[in-house]
Amino acid sequence: MKRAITIAVVAMLLFSSLVILVNTEKILGTGKSSEISKINKFVITTYKITFSETGLPTNTTWYVNLSTNQFFSLTGSSITINEPNGTYNFTIATVNKLYAPSPSQGSFNVNGSNLNIAILFKPVLYTVTFSETGLPSGTNWSVTFGNITKSSNTNYIKFVVSNGSYQFVVASISGFIAKPSSGIISINGNNYTQAITFVPQGIYSVTFKESGLPSGTAWYINLSNGQSLSVTGASVTIGLSNGTYNFSIASGDKKYAPFPSSGTFTVNGAPLTISIIFKLVTYTVTFTESGLPTGTTWYVNLSNGQTYSGTGTTITFNEPNGSYTYTIATVNKIYAPSPYSGAFTINGANVNVPITFTLVTY
Structure with missing residues (x-):
């Protein structure tokens, strides 16, 4: 009797297992174990990160680079990307080097919500300085640079501009001639200084130019009118009236001798340049x-x-x-x-x- 009961129990257990297996196969479709793994999926939550730019000309290409080695290029004013929680570094750039981003780099932290990051592109600007000599102290003078005119009663007039070529004109002043009175200045990634010399009318520019001396070496010019000049640059310009003048040249470094060491020149209603060559004395x-x-x-x-x-x-x-x-x-x-x-x-x-x-x- 006990054996019959045991056989019956085992039979019931086997039948129950078979029913469960059959039902499982019906639920999964094929009954293959590989299909079971498909229900074990993990979903990573991401959030929207929006970079928005202002300041660039329309359709200018700019870039967002992330520390995750993701790189984005766009021509619109904004881009939205999706990232999970975490901390990220970024850099910003543009193909138009007339503009610089602010900030150009930084970091952001995604912590369960969307983020907006504003980027402002500003024009890259350089200083152009006009430096005046020759006018009496306090004299007002002016320069038109591009389409902007500025005046000053000091020795300097400054403009702030982006890269490019600009025409300038120095306004005339009664009794003086500006040298140069006009020209074109090209700005290419650096500040620039333009010297302006005002020469009294009836006075003409005489320029002494040297070559051969080591940079920064002092040299000397002595004129028959009593003027003496000490120079450390490659040239010096003075104003002289019409007439004939004698000159002598010397060097602060006696290893070098000037050619010519002396001579005569005549000012006759026009500027004049005198070249001096320094040679090593052997x-x-x-x-x-x-x-x-x-x-x-x-x-x-x-x-x-x-x-x-x-x-x-x-x-x-x-x-x-x-x-x-x-x-x-x-x-x-x-x-x-x-x-x-x-x-x-x-x-x-x-x-x-x-x-x-x-x-x-x-």
């Missing part, structure tokens, strides 16, 4: 040998890296003031120089160095 150094067979090549090697050679009894070259060391050699190794090495100093005069070659004996 002196003659002569090495004289004795003892070598005629026509034998020998060498003088200097500590400044220069090497001179000859087949005669002398080797001559020019060097500026300074101290030098040297070595002597010859292609004929059966002769030895004396001295083999040494030093000499040039100090405003020529130098002579004797060398004696003797037969090497053993």
Whole structure:
């Protein structure tokens, strides 16, 4: 009796399991285990992040770059992206380099709600300064730059503009001539200063221009009318009336000599430019040998890296003031120089160095 009951219970359990399995297959459709995983899906919640720009010309391309390595390019005024909760860094840029974004970079935190981020593009501006010399102190003067006119009774007039080319005109002032009185200035990513010199009428510009001096070296101009000028730039302009003038030139660095060092010029109703060339002052150094067979090549090697050679009894070259060391050699190794090495100093005069070659004996 007990065995019959046990068999009945087991049969009922097996039947119940079969019913459950069949019903499960009906619910899932196929009954395959791989389909079960499809019901285990996780949904990530995202929120809208809207970047809105103002200031750019219509249809200008600009960019939003996120620290998630997402990059967005657009020509409209706004873009909306979807991101989950978290902290993000961003940078902003545009193809039009006349404008700069503010902010150009930053960060935002998504925390369960949408975000709006405003970007303002502003024109990139540079300062153009007109610097005046020659007018009596307190004289009012004016400049038209582009389509803007400004006046000042100081030495400076300033404009703030974006990149581009602009025409300028300096207003005339009675009794003076502006130099230059007009022109075109191109702005390309830098501030700019334009010098304006006012020359009294009947007075003409005389410009001395030098070349050859190291940058910043002082040089001097002395005129027969009693004017003396000390200059550290490459040129200087003065105003002189008609007439004939003598001049002399000097350098603060005596290693350099001016050409011409003096002269005469005549002002005759027009501007004048006088060019001065400074050349390095050198002196003659002569090495004289004795003892070598005629026509034998020998060498003088200097500590400044220069090497001179000859087949005669002398080797001559020019060097500026300074101290030098040297070595002597010859292609004929059966002769030895004396001295083999040494030093000499040039100090405003020529130098002579004797060398004696003797037969090497053993």
